[in-house]
Amino acid sequence: MKTESNAGPKSYSGALGMARVIxxxxxxxxxxxxxxxxxxxxxxxxxxxxxxxxxxFLISMIxxxxxxxxxxxxxxxxxxxxLAVPYEFVAxxxxxxxxxxxxxxxxxxxxxxxxxxxxxxxxxxPVSDLTAVLSKLIVxxxxxxLLSFVITVAAQLIMLLLSSAVLMGSGLNVxxxxxxxxxxxxxxxxxxxxxxxxxxxxxxxxxxxxxxSAWAPRAPFIWAFLPPFVIYVVExxxxxTSHFLHLLQYRLTGPxxxxxxxxxxxxxxxxxxxxxxxxxxxPGLWLGLAIAAxxxxxxxxxxxxxxxx
Amino acid sequence: xACIEARGLRKAFGTTVxxxxxxxxxxxxxxxxxxxxxxxxxxTALNAILGLTPYQGELRVxxxxxxxxxxxxxxxxxxxxxxxxxxxxxxxxxxLEYVAGVHPRFDRAxxxxxxxxxTIKHASKVRELSKGMVTQLHLALVMAIDARLLVLxxxxxxxxxxxxxxxxxxxxxxxxxxxxTIVVATHQVDEIQHVLTDVMFIEGGRIVFNRSxxxxxxxxxxxxxxxxxxxxxxxxxxxxERQVFGRSVLLFDSVxxxxxxxxxxxxxxxxxxxxxxxxxxxxxxxQRAAI
Numbered sequence: 001m002k003t004e005s006n007a008g009p010k011s012y013s014g015a016l017g018m019a020r021v022i023x024x025x026x027x028x029x030x031x032x033x034x035x036x037x038x039x040x041x042x043x044x045x046x047x048x049x050x051x052x053x054x055x056x057f058l059i060s061m062i063x064x065x066x067x068x069x070x071x072x073x074x075x076x077x078x079x080x081x082x083l084a085v086p087y088e089f090v091a092x093x094x095x096x097x098x099x100x101x102x103x104x105x106x107x108x109x110x111x112x113x114x115x116x117x118x119x120x121x122x123x124x125x126p127v128s129d130l131t132a133v134l135s136k137l138i139v140x141x142x143x144x145x146l147l148s149f150v151i152t153v154a155a156q157l158i159m160l161l162l163s164s165a166v167l168m169g170s171g172l173n174v175x176x177x178x179x180x181x182x183x184x185x186x187x188x189x190x191x192x193x194x195x196x197x198x199x200x201x202x203x204x205x206x207x208x209x210x211x212x213s214a215w216a217p218r219a220p221f222i223w224a225f226l227p228p229f230v231i232y233v234v235e236x237x238x239x240x241t242s243h244f245l246h247l248l249q250y251r252l253t254g255p256x257x258x259x260x261x262x263x264x265x266x267x268x269x270x271x272x273x274x275x276x277x278x279x280x281x282x283p284g285l286w287l288g289l290a291i292a293a294x295x296x297x298x299x300x301x302x303x304x305x306x307x308x309x
Numbered sequence: 310x311a312c313i314e315a316r317g318l319r320k321a322f323g324t325t326v327x328x329x330x331x332x333x334x335x336x337x338x339x340x341x342x343x344x345x346x347x348x349x350x351x352x353t354a355l356n357a358i359l360g361l362t363p364y365q366g367e368l369r370v371x372x373x374x375x376x377x378x379x380x381x382x383x384x385x386x387x388x389x390x391x392x393x394x395x396x397x398x399x400x401x402x403x404x405l406e407y408v409a410g411v412h413p414r415f416d417r418a419x420x421x422x423x424x425x426x427x428t429i430k431h432a433s434k435v436r437e438l439s440k441g442m443v444t445q446l447h448l449a450l451v452m453a454i455d456a457r458l459l460v461l462x463x464x465x466x467x468x469x470x471x472x473x474x475x476x477x478x479x480x481x482x483x484x485x486x487x488x489x490t491i492v493v494a495t496h497q498v499d500e501i502q503h504v505l506t507d508v509m510f511i512e513g514g515r516i517v518f519n520r521s522x523x524x525x526x527x528x529x530x531x532x533x534x535x536x537x538x539x540x541x542x543x544x545x546x547x548x549x550e551r552q553v554f555g556r557s558v559l560l561f562d563s564v565x566x567x568x569x570x571x572x573x574x575x576x577x578x579x580x581x582x583x584x585x586x587x588x589x590x591x592x593x594x595x596q597r598a599a600i
Contacts, residue, residue, distance in 0.1 A: 034407055037403050122394065126411060126412060128380040
């Protein structure tokens with residue numbers, strides 16, 4: 001390599017290490033950029049969800065003054081809860097959108113390139129199958145959660161500023177809005193939830209979809225959803241039990257669902273109930289990650305050793 | 310060191326034998342034409358060389374095993390596998406950026422200067438380009454990569470004659486520099502004749518003909534024989550005989566030119582003529598074997 005031969009003897013090992021780091025990170029960086037070029041829904045869909053919500057929120061502002069008046073009677077905690085509802089709703093909406101985008105993205109990620117034969121172009125370049133498949137895993141488990149976090153916080157800030165403007169115009173107490181809705185706390189909880197649940201807890205789901213996407217001769221959607229359904233039906237008929245269905249439900253609803261919920265608690269309370277220590281000591285997490293690793297490794301093997309098309 | 314070296318290369322899909330024990334050696338700096346009818350095993354051979362398909366037997370490409378060392382190999386090897394493989398959604402500017410990003414041997418300025426000679430716009434998506442333009446784009450990307458081996462599988466399929474000619478002219482004038490090796494598989498024989506240094510005919514998974522162009526030009530002669538000299542001509546053991554406008558054209562291997570001039574009009578056969586002769590003899594031999 002040119003960088004190595006140009007480096008002096010002292011900086012040789014340093015340059016070598018640097019060259020190695022670049023050799024690993026550059027293909028990954030460009031593979032991720034490539035995913036954004038191809039799948040603009042990664043950021044367009046959550047942005048659109050935020051925009052739609054903000055539009056609705058703007059209209060609802062007309063009623064805000066009445067709500068503020070009505071909630072004056074409530075104590076501070078309840079007041080905060082009532083005011084926090086739209087802020088939680090926008091978070092849930094963007095999170096849900098990103099989850100759906102992640103599912104469709106993963107299903108098409110390794111199938112689309114085989115369908116349009118562009119896989120032969122990608123494989124003509126020095127990007128390993130490991131890098132290619134990992135970049136396609138990073139999108140749903142890291143990029144989408146981070147992106148939904150940023151978009152959510154931005155949307156909440158816009159909502160906050162809009163509300164403040166309206167309240168100020170009507171001479172009501174703006175300070176209560178800022179003090180009673182726990183924004184920093186909400187952002188913190190949301191960030192933890194996105195990274196742990198959407199990133200790690202859902203990893204086996206995305207791993208499975210990537211595997212199907214790498215293998216399915218056609219119709220990956222059917223291949224992804226038919227086997228779980230068949231297992232459920234067979235189990236139901238053979239043993240009249242639904243363990244597999246419960247397993248899937250547990251995976252989809254997240255480890256938080258098992259935490260006992262006080263009646264009247266909000267979405268944020270539910271998400272905050274599970275601390276990091278508790279989350280990382282859930283056996284289901286590690287089991288899920290192990291299964292995800294098997295799925296992803298199989299997808300890499302399929303892309304590497306499968307037929308040219 | 311040989312660029313490609315294969316011994317007993319075999320590949321079967323179920324009961325269909327695609328490669329039936331191929332031995333070949335391609336030195337560096339050659340331009341090899343791999344010519345054969347559809348289903349002869351050209352693409353399978355190239356896929357094995359590119360590490361896209363497993364095989365039996367021994368195969369080294371640039372000293373590496375392409376199946377197990379594919380990732381390293383792809384830094385020195387480039388290929389265009391068919392005209393339709395560039396992703397349809399990508400923009401020209403994105404394709405340039407991406408290849409520049411991932412390929413340490415890509416010279417973007419070179420690709421840009423090649424594209425400047427075409428009508429391709431940077432903002433266009435591949436799906437908006439004509440088939441010929443997509444090939445030009447792909448070639449611009451590949452030619453700007455300083456690779457040691459370039460593999461082309463039917464690169465000009467479905468293009469009109471102007472694009473095809475332009476493609477091979479660019480390849481020869483702007484890319485080839487005697488250190489690189491190029492392997493072209495095609496069945497459009499005539500257009501690549503002037504490009505090649507070596508030619509190989511492949512049929513039924515076997516190499517049935519393997520000559521350098523110098524050998525080809527010095528050894529093979531074709532004579533349109535005057536009817537009264539036909540018997541004399543046949544006595545010289547032509548390797549193939551065909552009829553043109555009611556006259557016999559005999560193809561000779563390693564027969565003295567002066568002897569042939571006496572028979573009639575002598576000329577050098579094209580690769581296509583040789584291909585027909587070799588394939589015709591193959592078919593004849595197979596028929597005789599069947600009887």
